[in-house]
Amino acid sequence: MSKDHFVLTAVEALPDYRLRLSYADGQTFEVDLSERIFSSGYLAPLRDATLFAQAKVGFAGRSVDWIEDELDLGTDNLRHLAVEQAGGIGHERIWTWLHDTGLTLEQAAEALGISRRMLIYYRDGEKPIPRSIWLACLGWEAVRPKGRSLPLRAPSVREYAALHPA
Structure with a gap:
């Protein structure tokens, strides 16, 4: 693009x-x-x-x-x-996700397993956001992993509430 x-x-x-x-x-x-x-x-x-x-x-x-x-x-x-x-994922979702999570571009790219440059392409609307990337954003939000280790399962409702205090 x-x-x-x-x-x-x-x-x-x-x-x-x-x-x-x-x-x-x-x-x-x-x-x-x-x-x-x-x-x-x-x-x-x-x-x-x-x-x-x-x-x-x-x-x-x-x-x-x-x-x-x-x-x-x-x-x-x-x-x-x-x-x-049309059923796609608009680039503004990446902007909002970055803002809501407080992740830097480097941290977010590492969390999603993509390059910083590719994340910028998605964020700026220069490339369409694949469904898998948006699902990874939602998954990260659900589990908020610490460090490089990923959880082996999704959190329960109580665990999710504890990760996302009101």
Whole structure:
């Protein structure tokens, strides 16, 4: 994936509050915004189908704009949402996991058994996150291993609660 993988080259409004997004790296995604439009005050104006149909590529391909400087959505967030809606794992999950665990990039890469560079690719959305890597993140969170030794079983509910105090 190129470093411009969040640069939008085209947007097409589709029926039922969906968008078709084409990015500079050649990838095309469809994203359904209906739930967000009907649950968010900020996006409420987009309930008007005529306004929604006016979606256009924003400044430098970094947003989808409806009303310039008033109503737009970032292309990185839209891509993340589209990936998640298609059953993939969006890169923001890695950002959140790193933040929640407090691990450095080096520690996290070692915990997952991958290189620091590969973790950065996943974190920055430059490569798709394999299901096995996301499952490893969830597994690490569940057991919080100490050092290099891995547990031989998943913790019980009580053990898990002890590892994750409120």
